[in-house]
Amino acid sequence: MAENKRIIRVMIALCSLFFIIVVYLTFIQLFKSKSLMTNTYNRRQYKIEENTTRGNIYDRNGVLLAYNEKNGEQQERIYPFGSLYSHVIGYNSKVYGKSLIEAAYNNELLGINKYSQVFGMASSSNYPSRKGDSIYLSIDHELQSLGEELLQGKKGAVVAMDPKTGEVLALVSSPNFNPSSKELEKNWQSMVESRDAPFLSRATQGLYPPGSTFKILITAAAIEEGLENEVYSDKGSIVIDGREIRNSAGKAYGEIDLKKALAVSSNVVYAQLGVNIGMEGFGDIVQRTKFGKEIDFDIPVSASRFPYDSMSKTDLAEAAIGQGKVLVTPLHMAMLTSGIANGGVMMKPLLVKKLAGFDGKTNNDAKPGELSKIMPEDIAQKIQIMMQEAVVNGTGYNAAIQGINVAGKTGTAENDLSVEKKAKEHSWFVGFAPVEDPKIAVAVVIEYGGSGSETAAFIARDIIKKYLS
Amino acid sequence: MLGETTYRKPLYLIAVFNIMAYAFLFLSGDSYNWHIIALGTFVTLLICTVCLVIIKRNTGDEYLFLIISMLLSIGLLMISRLNKGLGIKQSIWVTVGITLFFLIYYAYIRVDKWEKFTHLYIFLPLVSYLVTLVFGKNINGAVNWISIGGFTFQPSELSKILFVFFLASYFKEPDALFLKDFRCSEKTKVVVNRLLLMFITYLNIGFLVIQRELGTAVLMFLVFLTLLYVFGRDLRTFFLNSVLIIPGIIASYVLFYHIRVRVEAWINPWTDITDKGYQISQSLFAIATGGFFGTGIGMGRPDMVPAVTTDFIFSAICEELGIFGGVAVVLLFMLFTYRGIKIILGVKNRFNKILGFGIVVMFGLQTFIIIGGVIKLIPLAGITLPFVSYGGSSLTTSFIALGIMQAISNPDIDEAGGEAYG
Numbered sequence: 001m002a003e004n005k006r007i008i009r010v011m012i013a014l015c016s017l018f019f020i021i022v023v024y025l026t027f028i029q030l031f032k033s034k035s036l037m038t039n040t041y042n043r044r045q046y047k048i049e050e051n052t053t054r055g056n057i058y059d060r061n062g063v064l065l066a067y068n069e070k071n072g073e074q075q076e077r078i079y080p081f082g083s084l085y086s087h088v089i090g091y092n093s094k095v096y097g098k099s100l101i102e103a104a105y106n107n108e109l110l111g112i113n114k115y116s117q118v119f120g121m122a123s124s125s126n127y128p129s130r131k132g133d134s135i136y137l138s139i140d141h142e143l144q145s146l147g148e149e150l151l152q153g154k155k156g157a158v159v160a161m162d163p164k165t166g167e168v169l170a171l172v173s174s175p176n177f178n179p180s181s182k183e184l185e186k187n188w189q190s191m192v193e194s195r196d197a198p199f200l201s202r203a204t205q206g207l208y209p210p211g212s213t214f215k216i217l218i219t220a221a222a223i224e225e226g227l228e229n230e231v232y233s234d235k236g237s238i239v240i241d242g243r244e245i246r247n248s249a250g251k252a253y254g255e256i257d258l259k260k261a262l263a264v265s266s267n268v269v270y271a272q273l274g275v276n277i278g279m280e281g282f283g284d285i286v287q288r289t290k291f292g293k294e295i296d297f298d299i300p301v302s303a304s305r306f307p308y309d310s311m312s313k314t315d316l317a318e319a320a321i322g323q324g325k326v327l328v329t330p331l332h333m334a335m336l337t338s339g340i341a342n343g344g345v346m347m348k349p350l351l352v353k354k355l356a357g358f359d360g361k362t363n364n365d366a367k368p369g370e371l372s373k374i375m376p377e378d379i380a381q382k383i384q385i386m387m388q389e390a391v392v393n394g395t396g397y398n399a400a401i402q403g404i405n406v407a408g409k410t411g412t413a414e415n416d417l418s419v420e421k422k423a424k425e426h427s428w429f430v431g432f433a434p435v436e437d438p439k440i441a442v443a444v445v446i447e448y449g450g451s452g453s454e455t456a457a458f459i460a461r462d463i464i465k466k467y468l469s
Numbered sequence: 470m471l472g473e474t475t476y477r478k479p480l481y482l483i484a485v486f487n488i489m490a491y492a493f494l495f496l497s498g499d500s501y502n503w504h505i506i507a508l509g510t511f512v513t514l515l516i517c518t519v520c521l522v523i524i525k526r527n528t529g530d531e532y533l534f535l536i537i538s539m540l541l542s543i544g545l546l547m548i549s550r551l552n553k554g555l556g557i558k559q560s561i562w563v564t565v566g567i568t569l570f571f572l573i574y575y576a577y578i579r580v581d582k583w584e585k586f587t588h589l590y591i592f593l594p595l596v597s598y599l600v601t602l603v604f605g606k607n608i609n610g611a612v613n614w615i616s617i618g619g620f621t622f623q624p625s626e627l628s629k630i631l632f633v634f635f636l637a638s639y640f641k642e643p644d645a646l647f648l649k650d651f652r653c654s655e656k657t658k659v660v661v662n663r664l665l666l667m668f669i670t671y672l673n674i675g676f677l678v679i680q681r682e683l684g685t686a687v688l689m690f691l692v693f694l695t696l697l698y699v700f701g702r703d704l705r706t707f708f709l710n711s712v713l714i715i716p717g718i719i720a721s722y723v724l725f726y727h728i729r730v731r732v733e734a735w736i737n738p739w740t741d742i743t744d745k746g747y748q749i750s751q752s753l754f755a756i757a758t759g760g761f762f763g764t765g766i767g768m769g770r771p772d773m774v775p776a777v778t779t780d781f782i783f784s785a786i787c788e789e790l791g792i793f794g795g796v797a798v799v800l801l802f803m804l805f806t807y808r809g810i811k812i813i814l815g816v817k818n819r820f821n822k823i824l825g826f827g828i829v830v831m832f833g834l835q836t837f838i839i840i841g842g843v844i845k846l847i848p849l850a851g852i853t854l855p856f857v858s859y860g861g862s863s864l865t866t867s868f869i870a871l872g873i874m875q876a877i878s879n880p881d882i883d884e885a886g887g888e889a890y891g
Contacts, residue, residue, distance in 0.1 A: 004814050006699040007826060011810040014833040018803040021837065024846045025792050028756060036757035041742050041750060044758050044770050 038107055040097060048110060050075065055109040055132035057089055057101065059141040060167075060353055065089060066102075076181070077102075081141075083176040084148050087201040088139060088299070088351070091179035096188065100201070100299040101135065101352070108133045108355055131358035138167035138353040138366075146466050147172035150459045155196065156427075156446040157203035157330040160463055163338035163432055163441040165368040166347030169467065171331070173202040205302045207327040208445055211413030212265045212395075212452065213428045214322030216340060219262055219383055220375045221285045222273045228382075231257050232269045243314045245271045245321070248412060248451065262386045263394030265410060267321045274320025279311045282319060288374045289336055289346070295371075297331070298351040304328040323414055334443035336374070337430040340387070341407075341438035344380035346372045388435050396431065398457035401465050405435040408460065410452025423448040429456035433464045440467045476531050480520050483539050487513045490546050490766060497767045504553055508560055512545055519567055523875075528574060530812055530878035536805045537856055537871060543798060544857030547785050548778050550767055555778055555859055562861045566868030573872030578882050583634070584820050587646065590635035591669055594628030598676035601625075605680075623862035625682045630870055632673055632689055633827035639666055640700035641820045663706050681727055684842075684852025688835050690714065695830050700823055735848035748775050752843045755781075755788040756795075763791030778859040780851050783843050798857065799840065806833040812878045825877040828870045 028036075038045060054077065057066040066089055069076050077092045079085060090100025098106055111132040140160075147158040151174035160170040175198045177191055178184070191198050200206060222228065236252035238245050247253070247267050253260070261269035274282075286292070291306040305327040308315060318324035331349065339346030348369040355364040375383075387407035390396045396408040408431025417423035427449030432441040442460045449455035491509025495501065516538040524531050541563060549556025577583070601615050601624055614621045639646045644662040651658070670693050677686035697707040721728050730745050738746025738753075751774045758769060771777050771785035778785075787795040809829035816822040832855050839858075842849035853863040876882065 003699060007810060007814060010695055010699060010826075010830065011806060014806050014830070014837070015803055017833075017837045017841075018799050018806075021799050021840050021844065021846065022796050024844060025756070025787070025795055028753070028844065029761060029792050032753075033757035033760070036753050039750075039754065042754040042758075043773060044754065047770065 034107065034112075037112065045110075046094070048112070051130060052110050053131045054092070055111070055358065056134045057109075058134065058136045059139045059144070060136060060169075061141065062136075063141040065137070065139075065141070079179050081145075082180075083178050084144060085139075086176040086179045087173040087203060088137070088144075088171050089179070090299070091181070091184055093181045093184050095181070095185055101137070104298055105135055105352065105355075108135065111358065133358060134356040135352055136354035136356065138162075138169065138350050139171065140169045140467070143170040143463060143467055144172060146170075147459075147463060148174065148176075150462055151446075154446050154449065154455075155202070156444070156449065156456075157206060158442065158444050158459060158463060159203050159330045159334035160440055160442045160467065161334050161338050161349065163341035163438045164347070165350065166335075166338065166371070167350045167353065167368070168331075168334075169440065170463065171203050171351070173200070173204075173206070201299075202445075203330045204297070204299060205329065206445075207302055207305065207329060208426055208428075208447075209324075209413040209415065210322035210326060210328045210333060211411030211426065211428050212267075212270075212322055213333060213409050213411035213430045213443075214326060214328075215262060215265065215270050215320070216383055216387065216409050216430070217285050217289060217336065218270055218273055218277070218320050219258065219386065220340075220379050221277050221281045222258060223379050223382060224375070225277055225281055227273065227276060228258055231255055232261065232266075232272060234261070234266050234268045236268065238268045238271055240271055240275065240317045241313045243317070245317055259386050259389055262409070263390040265390075265395050270320045271317035274316040274318075275313050277320070278316065279308070282306070282308075282311070282316070285374075288372055289339070290332070290372055291326075291328075295332065295335075295349065297349050301331055301349075302329050304332045322411060330443045330445050333428075333430050333445075334441055335371070337432055337443060338438075338441040339372075339374045340380050340383050341432035341441050342380075343377045344373060344375040345370050346374050384435055387431065391431070395451075395453050396429070396457055398453050399429060399431055399461040399464075401433070401461055401468075404433050404464070404468055406433040406461070406464060407431055407435045408457070410457060412451040415448075417448065424450040427455040428452045429460040431460050431464070433468060440464055476520075476524060476535070479535055479539075480517065483535070483542060484513050484517055486539075487516070487542050487546075490542075491549075493766060494546070494550055502553065504557065505549065508545075508549060508556060511560060512542065512563070515564065515567065516542065528879060529875045530808070532808050533805070533812075533871065533874060533878065536801055536808065540798065540801050540805075540856040543786065543790075543794075544782065544854075544859075546766070547771075547782055547789070547857075548859045550789070551772060551778055551785065559859050559864070562864045565861070566865045569865055570868040570872040570875070573869050574876050577873055577876035578879065583824075584638045584641055587635065587638040590631045590638060594624075594631050594673060595676070597624035597628055598673075598680070601680060602676075623860075625677060625680065625685050626862040626866040627869075628673065629685060629689065629831065630828075630866060630873075632670075633692065633824060633831060635669065636693065636696050636827055637820050637824040640696060640823050643700060643702045659702075667706075667710065678721060678725070682851075683728065683731070684835075684838055684850035687850055688831065688838060688852065691834050692827055692831050695834075696823065696827055699826065731848045731850065735845060738845070748781070749843070749845055749849055751775060752781050752784040753845060755784040756792075756844060759788040759791045759795075761792050763787070763789050763794055765789060776851075779853055780839060780849075780858065781843050782854055782858050783840050786857075798854075799836075802833065802836045805829075809874060812874070815880075816877060817883050821877045821883065825874055828874055831870070832867075 054068045058064055065085055066079050069078050090102045092098050092102040109132040111130055143160055147170045151172055154174060156174055158170055158172040161168050175196050177198045234253040234256055236247050236250045245267050253264055253266055286306040291304045294303050295301045307325050315324055319326050335346055335349055348371040350366050353366055384407055387409055391399050391406045391408045395410040399406050399408045408429055411428025413426040415426055418425045427446040429452050430443045432438045442463050444456040444460045446455045491505055495505045523534055545559055548559050604615055614623055644659040647662050647665050648658050674686045674689055701707055734745045734749055738749045742750050755771055755774050766789050769788040771788045774781050774784050806829055813822055813826045835852055835855055838850055839852045839854050841847040853860055855867045
């Protein structure tokens, strides 16, 4: 009978609906439950946290940087080096939540993983106390301490990387703050309101005009365009479409080639190069070097900016000397320098080197990976030599170290205050060493620190010296 | 009837489940609560007695109640675990419900022609809506309760069943319910009948939407559509109504704020997590926390989910009994649907067949609407999970419907009647 056939069809439809529910529930459990369980609004996790000894955090050599201490019933997070890692590890506060590594690796530190989800008991609030995984950072504690010491009283950032692996060796932002829960609760409001912005992780989220350090990328673009052997006439200043671009202190260098122009940081030559390369040449190099792109890192990084839709000649000239609308983060600058030191291959930046299970058995090592091929190897080698020249015979002389071949580039970046003569320029230095086998690349920026050779170069020199000694 | 042997094993398992669950609940609490033991004993004995009565007195299908008693056990257990007071109240409602179940069973068999009362099926719900609108109590923003002598009751629960009765009367001889003695062409009669059918249906649904009984309104419409598909003389009205509902949905989305809120909370609960998306996100947190095997009874935090004893009981089940517990509940409803349809296929009396089919479809769809809602598969429409959620109105009307199903499943009352088309 047709009616009974239709009844059976309805039954099949109803059973299919039930089946969809079963499938969807499984889907939630397999793919969504991790993010749901750790959602800040899920109050259950605080219950879990109370019963868990949060994992330790170490530097690359096993120096203990963060651990939990039982204070009666309460767990307390201890940071033995106080403010030193506030912009790397972040904080873990019941009131203000979690930040940086404490937030990004919360599940691992609490020992929440797929295994405990399937064998449900781990998520129970009544489960007896458990231990989380430990994290080993790629940071070198001694280098990090030296960075903080050198930035004492200044505003700025120091980033040091291993150019071959992308491991971040030091990541210092100044000013910083004490991340312990008690101190945070006491000082939160005043720090939020402070004009020094101590909560801003300058190394990863501070956006600065790169100034002359940007010339290393322009040099690469120029060599690719076949402008390597051109000779330019430098009269100390040049007018492009009505805008005058001057060398530092208006110094004229006469007839100079590209190598010399980079060494003395001639704005006049680079302004012309920018115009010659044109919008297309710029677009090409900023795309390869990941301007405007989110960089995948263990903690949040701001994307560097190259926000031009169309470029006038003045724009081209200004961008070529790292001014105009170009903005970079110190971490990105260190990555670019590493890319040149590493023969044109920019590595993915790494901050977490290893995860170690609390039982000491399970280990998870982070594997270095390539992020982008920013230039051909022969061009990278040419720029390495030109940057070495900049330290030996150019503006970077203050970064020179006895017995070590250092390559580098200074930057003196104009900013809103320096244009009005109310403050000095931002002081930049990027470099790497030893040139023949680069082991460390650094980027240093000091806000309102004056010229690159004056302030930043010294700090970079001390960091390199410490690491290579 | 398959006899006692195949029937006993599942009954023993239900008894064992109850004994173990209440013993665990008793032992795991902070202090020994003897109410739990009393409740557990009572529930186990009640279920066993009813099952044995059904089989010994040979009153229709023995599996329907068996499936339902497992659902009842899970529901009552979760409610007792969440709130002991509510657990005891719910056990009273279960007793009332089971009494009604037997009363309705015998009443349904005694009364000869239920299709005689068509007017009652049409007007009783309409009167109840009007009474609710005038004397109704505002509970949680919805005016859908009336209070009689301290007892609150949700009339829409009963009108659901009356609506199925009405549909059964109508489809017994399709398109011939109204204008029986009028002198007019057959064609006019059919058109007028169909228009009146739609008018009464949409009047019901309209009142429910005004009372913010969104879940019941959707449920009624879907039952109506399903019955049109199966028992209608042709599929024209079915297609017409399927298309008509689209502008209806759009209009109600634009007109009613509470419908818009539900749809927005479904699409993205995370943007407004402290307000509109609160319920659904808390429900998902509970489900995710449960994992595959659950935290164990009494060891999770389902109390963080709003309306957890009524609409969101499924989330509590998932948290403490795991996805496997939740799937078990879904499968029990699937089994009930299968068993119900199997009985319906063998029923000869056309009124009984349509009525029984309507009830089975209603239970099935109600389950899908509320479970789909709390797991964010579909927009949330507040409605209870039959036999599991806390609530006297829901539980007693569910038992009334089950009593009717039980009577229909009895082959002794099944005489051919009515006229089938197609």
